[in-house]
Amino acid sequence: MILIFVDELAGPTGYHKSVVETANALTGRGYPVAVLSLLGQGDGSALAMPRWPLDPEVPVLPLQSLPADGGRLLASNVHPVLEGRVYSTRYAITENQLAAIRQLSDGLDASDTIIFTTALQALIFHRALAGRPRTVRTVLQAHGDYRHHDQLVALVAEARASIDIVQTVAEELREQFIPQFAPEHVVCVPNIHRAVDVPRTPHDGVRIVLPASFQHRKNQLDAVRALARIEDPSVHLMLWGNISPLNPYFIALQEEIEHLGLEDRVQIPGFGTEQDVYGTADIVLMTSLSEGFGYPLLEAAHHRLPTVAYDFDFGPRDVIEDGESGYIVPLGDVDQLARRLAALVGDDELRRRLGERARAIFDERFSADAVVDRYAAVLGPADAREVDLAELFATDGHEAVEAGAVSLRTRGWGPRKVHQLLVRSDAPLHDIRIDDGTRRAEPAVERSPGRTMIEFPATGSDVVSYASEPGSADRHYLVGPVTGDRAPLLPRLRRDATYGDGAPPVEDDAIFAARGGAGHVSWRTTPRALMSFGAQATEAVIWKSGQVTTMLAARRAAASTAPTAPAEASAPTEAPAQADAHVQTTTPGQEAAPAPTDAPAQTDATSPAPAPTAGGSEAQGLQRRLRLPLDASRVAMRVGRTYARTAATMAMNAVAVKESMPTRREIPRHPWYPVSSGVDSFGAPINTTGGVRVANSGTQERPTVTIQGEYDWLLLRDGASQRRVEPPWSYGELFEAFCAAERDYGLFDITTDDGVHVWELGRSALVIQLAEAAGLWGPSVNAGGTVADISPVRKRIVDAPRARTVVFDYVRRGQTGYRTAPFVRDDSLFVVQPSADGYPDVTESNMVYPFGEFTAWRNGWHRRWDHLRVPEVDARPFEEALSRTLGIHVDLGDHLRNRLAKFLAEREFFTPVFERVRPEEVLIASSHWWAGIGAAAARSGARVSDIQYALTSRYAPSFWFGGRLHYGASRFYAWSDFWAERTNAYAEHVVVPREQPELRALMEAPADRERSWDVCVISQPRVLRRILAFVKDLVRERPELRVVIAPHPAQREIIGQELAAAGLADAVAVAEQDTLTTVASSVLAVGTFSTSMWEAAALGVPSYVIEVPGHEETLQDVASGLFRIARSPHDLVPFDVPESRRDIFG
Template sequence: MILICVNELSGPTGYHKSVVETANALHRGGYPLAVLSFLGAGDGAELAMPRWPLDPGVPAYALQTLPAEGGRLLAANVHPVLAGRVYATPYAFTADQLAALCQLNEELTAEDTVIFTTPVQALAFHRALAGQERRPRTLLQVHGDYRHHDELWALVDEAREVIDRVQTVAEGLNEQFASRFDAADVVCIPNIHHPAQVVRKPRTGVEIVLPASFQHRKNQLEAIRALSRLEDDSVHLTLWGNISPLNPYFIAVNELIDSLGLRDRVSIPGFGTEQDVYSSADIVLMTSLSEGFGYPLLEAAYHRLPTVTYDYEFGPRDAVEDGASGFIVPVGDVDALVARLDELVADAQLRERFGRRAREIFDERFSAEAVVAKYGAVLGPPPGRSLDLSAVFATDGEEPVPASAISHRVTRSGLRRTHQVTVRSAADLHDVQVDDGERIGRPAVRRVGGTTVIEFPVGSRGVVSFSTIPGGTDRHYLAGPANGGTLPVLPRLRRDADYGDGTPPVADTLLASRGGAKHVSWRTTPSDLAEFGAQGVDAVTWKLRQLMPSLPTLRGAKPSGDATPPADGAPERTAQETAEPTSAPDPSAPDGSADAPAAPSAPADSSGGSAGALGGLGKAVGLPAQAMGSVGRVARTYASTAASMLVQAVAVTEPAPTHREIPRHPWFPVSGGVDSFGAPINSGGGVQVTNAGTEKRPTVRIQGEYDWLELRDGASRRRITPPWSYGEMFERFCAAEREHGLFDITTADGVHLWELGRSALVIQLAEAAGLWGPLAAAQGTVQDVYTGSKRLTTAPSADTVVFDYVRRGQSGYRTAPFVDDRTLFVVQPGADGYPDVNETNMVYPFAEFTQWKKDWRQRWSHLRVPEVDARPFEAALTQALGIRIDLGDHLRNRLAKFLAEREFFTPVFERVQPEEVLIASSHWWAGIGAAAARSGARVSDIQYALTSHYAPSFWFGQKPHYGATRFYAWSDFWAERTNVYDEHVVVPRQQPELTAAIEASSTEEKRWDVCVISQPRVLRRILTFVQELVAERPELRVVIAPHPAQREIIGQELAASGLEESVDIAEEDTLTTITRSVMAVGTFSTSLWESAALGCPTYVIEVPGFEETLQDVESGLFRLATSPHDLVPYEVPASRHDIFG
């Protein structure tokens, strides 16, 4: 067996990618293996999910939670017995964790190999064995330059006896270990790159990309200077990497861009996937001063891109043939860098020739097969033995005191506060102790009937434990560690830990989206202010630790047996996550890549003090002026944004999309998985999964579209499915509205809450359950800027006011019939602002309302919107849907929106005095409707989309109070499919191209056999059907008509599904594409009814939401496509003429 040790799995650097790719490749090569992560606060779950997909066949474990010796040391798994720091990386290990390493040593044999990826892991293993015989073979991977880093050598020297061999990732690193290891025991095996599929994007000019974290060693400054000397303005540079706005080096990068006037030629988009980075790249640039082995060299080679790189140590000469696959330039020679870039920029054929050779080099030296073969020479053939670590670390699963029997409160006597733990259990608790990591105390214990009461002072981080017999050494955890006045019961420290454990227990839950303005009150705001201040102090100390590696209190590779680690739950910033501002690289942050398109990580907060105060501190401790200059810039930047950060802290709830949370095992965080479409979790466009919750209530957060999802943790492979179909959910939803009278529940001020967020909630719950994916904004970037003189508050009188649909540029025909001289139109902004508004027409922009909401008085009013009691609604839905529903602040946000709309538009309507107000999709603008009704106007709705018994905005369990009473429908066909309105009026759509196509009988030969009509929320399911279609019916010519929201990404999605060669992408609009196709297939899209109206045989794919088409499937207008072989032409019935009148 192979056990790969890693500091943490979730980091963003090439080191982390290397660990994951090595594990995947060895697993596919037949080696049984597991991954063990060592660092991270608390239960380690936050750092256990890798940024690159880990094969579900590879189990991963967190050392922090493995219960050694059957769980007998779990009560000692809080306070460290070994702690220290290597440069910016802290480490801390408890007695339980060291015992777990000992237990691993006993289970492994000489056939097994432990791979240490940093010397910290070797040190922990060495200290854990404490002289005991080591059984497995060991290998230390070296991902960076150790030459000038005494702290790293100190670790290697102390742990030398547990290190058999050294594996470097670049040939030039081998010589550093010659004095400590025999030459035969030092080998070079390069990093493994498992390439992603990249779809090239059309572009103009030449694109240079530099993927790297922002730090001095990556040297983006010289890349920017080189660009400034390239005279061709069409040459563009993109700097990919994590953005931390208060990072001193990032500040310097932006200062240089501005000083050279390059803002139009340099982009800094932040994190980028392989698709993002290389889809439009022409040249890959590496200006690093040093690397372990830069992953971009491999990625560029695989994608046939030439590289221009400094001749840094180490890696370029291993991966690049100078003058054949790229150019290698002396470090710091900007003149040579400019010349080589200029040469490649000017010659597309040279770029192509270099790219071909780069790919040949990759295939020869760096393919997974080639690298695994090198591992085979070191590890030997795959052993037949595998070890299940979850079985090795099994407990008896029993605790004498159930968690539900433990309660806690804080009592006061004068100024003294006391923890009082009450245990309602018949179990006898002997030798009760409180261990705070420095001393073991004896609390006051008294027995009252069947209850034990334990008391001890508030103040320390004490952990309460007991034994079941007097003088027993087998101790059981009870509660802790204490943190101020809190004393949690942590499931991970109990021997009976299982899925769902927590206080309160964790249940499968669907959560509405979070975010928006907080309620500001004396109850909440002071604590938020205190938290903001604490974060500021933490940011200052974090930055000082980066800039003061020489200070005695911040040094210390030498481990301490009694050092105090960061408090549980506090963020640990590893060296991989920080930007080292000094010139020397920090190899405790293995620098295996210039951050192979890296993911975001470290917090952006920094100094809260003034630059002058920091300067005084710097002089007092002897800090170099250069370092203080960096801190000073951070301080000024922090000060310039402090007000907005303060507002964020006290007045804004951190946004979170709608999602599902399921129980997580307290010992085994999720580390990988795959969805029903065959995609790894957390891959681009796929299902996003994170280890969430807290140590007290461990959960797994899921967001995305799936039929099923398999999640891998150290104990099991769980399959997760949606709890019901969309049709079942919607019917239960409406039943709950009727049975519980949800539409009739009001706030204290008489506002009917439910209808304000009901339609949105249907959609959110479908998303949270995995039925639908998130919806991209179809209108793209909106420019809500208006500089003209028109104001809604000064609008003239009008008989009718029409509020147009949001995406007017794509659907103006929906409201076109209502345009006349006595109608005031209110339009939403588009990508080009308000082009329909001029000084002479009756079209008014929505902009005044948008700006009014931004006024400080309205912001304050928003903050004062009272909290909403969502419990009646949550209880009704939980009962109806059979799964816990958490509405969070969804209803309060909708209430705030409603109140703002009603307040602003009431005087507008009183001035305009309309007889009727028409709102396209009125249920999304309840406040406007309420304001219109206040002014005495009739409120009407304009049809903007299909209606059905399953449409969230057109079918309800009860009648809304603020909704429209009249419905302007396209035809009776649609009006009969809603239960909301008192009356309807038929107003046919003014869409001449559709009318002409319906009336014309085209004899033109069809270009395609099947037109696939896309739908954003279920795109992955649609593409799964298309995969079956092209595989089973290869004779059919297939085209996909993308939804406007998918136009930019559809090529990438087809490529990811392997369909780019077999499916055309429609260049014309959907309607035109249908007219040129024999048949159409899709799901709940208005375009399906347009297709049927055209007489085109139309099929429905059974995806969530297809229930909206069932009425027309039953009538014969549509047919179901359960298989690609169902697709045969048929004569569409005459009822098609009723669709649009």
């Protein structure tokens, strides 16, 4: 067994990637591997999910929640007995956690290995054993420079007896541990990079990428200055890394970019995946002052990209052959850095040649196989035994007091304030004790049949426990820590902890509609939000100043012991946590957030930070008043000024904006074992680009797992088991349940206090949201792409002349679109949506008006203030109806209130418009999405009509309902009777055939016309992953077929990347023409609930339906023979399309 200790598994740095890649590679070679996460608050779940895919065979156990000694010490698993700080990393270890480490050591033997990935872990292990014998072998990985960090050297010295071997990630680091360790016990094994090819994305110009966290040691300032020396405007610099707007170094970097006028040439996108960073990269740049062994060196080499790097310690000379696979530049020489970059920028062949040599070096020295071979020399053969660590920490699963048997009340005031715990149980509670971490005491206890009253002063944060027998050391957790008026019950501290535990218990399943949007301003909510914002702002400034002060102290200690050296060889000014290239601290109120790293304390020749041009005397004054170092005072002043500049915006957001949370599903989580990895039905690891997002969520009192994305099933791994998760029902079952709930509970007739029938305002969107939450559909891609909401002329709807008909065009089409073309008349007024080109149809003289006027009005501060005062909507009747009908808990979030606000805004704006224009009829393409406009038109006496914009069916959210609508259209302009018969939303319909000459021409084209493709796959948003899964089977099992994919307009920009991710980039073609033309040039069509499927049938092209969620919309036509089902690629054979195809479009 290989047990890898890690400070925390979550994090964006190379340290975190190294742990994951090492575990994966060793597992792939056959070693049994597990990971133990040591640091972090609470139950450790927030830090247990890595950003890189972890092999599901690798269990992850958080030390914070392991039940040591059969659970007998769980009551001692709240307050620490060993705590301290190593630079910016704080550790706090409880008695239970120390016992758990001892239990691990006892459970492993000489054939097993523990790998410490930081020196702090070795110290904690050493302190836990406290001289006890061990047989397990130990290895300390050194991920960074120890020379100038006294604390790290001291950690290794104290823990020396618990470290057998030191493993450095760079050869030059070995000398730092000799002669403290014998030379044969100090080995170099570099970091492992999992070789995953990323598809190249075409782009203009040359892109230089620098992936690194924003801190002085990474030295992005020199990268920006080098770019400024390259005059070619087509050369861009991409700075990838986690963004913290209050990070002083990030602020200094932004100031330098603006000072050099490079805002258009430097992009800072944030944290990126390997695909994001290297998919468009041409050159990789590393300007670090020091590294343990920078991962970008390996990643660039694997992706055949030349690297230009400073000659820092450590790594460049291990990986780069200067002039052959990249360039090594003297530290701080920005001019030479710029020259090397310019040479690569101007020579495509040079970039290719250096990149090929870089890949050859990677394959020879740094491939996973090569590195694991070096590990094998340290770890021995891969036939070691496997230890079931969950079984090692098994408990008897028994608790005498039920979880819901304890209640709290607080009596008295001030020093006489006391807590009274009432325990309703017949179980005998012996030796009851309270423990607040500083003192243990016996409370007052009053016993009576079936109940026990426990009373103690309300002065601390007390954990209450009891013994099952008098005088027994076998203690049971009862409740706590008790603070204020709360007595939380933490399931992780009970021996009977299992999936679903919580207060209240976690239901088997729950789905959530989207949350977020404008907040509700009231005397009840606003003062609380402002107080919270003020506390967070103050705490953040204090925390940052404290972190900087600690860092500066470390720098001075390093400087006092370091030999004199030239500036370009100076030691890193950033003190890493435990000798490693990562710094991970806990931000106040936000666990698992990497701490923003600080700006340099002083400028130097290597990477001078811009000297403050103002505020120097202020900083000196702050220094004298607070007795802080001058550099720390300057940093604190800079952060304070940043807060001052943004305080108004931040305060407004705190009051007026609710935190955004997308649709999601929540399932129970084991209180001891958070989810750490998984794979979906498409073979993709969780939390990878385009895949399913999974997170440990909930609270310590009610632990859950959140799931978002499209899947048929998920396999989720935690420390104890692997669980398979599937959608709770099909789309058809979901939609039928919606309609049943609407009928049985009268949802369309429920109104707000102001009489608004709120259900229908968001019903259609809600069907889609809950289908997303359940895993049936993926998130929607913006159908319109990027739009320019700018009109070429100043025209106002509120000044529009009288018109007989007002037509609101479909969001993706202009006035000339076939959907609304039949209604273009002299007495018609059109309101059109913006496109990427703005409003090309709007001119001074025509009757076409931009919708942007309403958007601008709605975004005005008067209207936004009105939005904030929109009352909350009582969603409970709707949630109860859906929960009962669907058999799963449904939470509608802020959906109904946001839809109510939208409705009120539309009605308020357009009511005076219609009173001025006085139309007889208002036509809306997709009326159910614009209920407020329909209500305003009805107020003015106009008829409201709907224009068909897509297919209708009894499973279409916008065309089939379980009740009577109040704001919908009364007339439906349908393409033919074929469609009108498939909706129950209208009192009447009028057939208006499509004005689409190209469709008519193709319908009459000869059947024996030449076909360019054997199969046209018609793509569809939300189910693209399922469609591509079918395509993968198709090209594998029917390689003789010519396959083309016709992307939905919303997917045109991303389809290449999606095909590459699915391994289909070279297997299928992407249609260059529109879908209609492509289908007409194909022998067969394959798709699902796209309108293009009916167009294909109308053309006489045999069309097959893939059974993805939502295919129920096609079943009526499958039954009639218009379509056929394709469950396998071998089902695809030509057939005669019935003559009923001519009825589709009249």
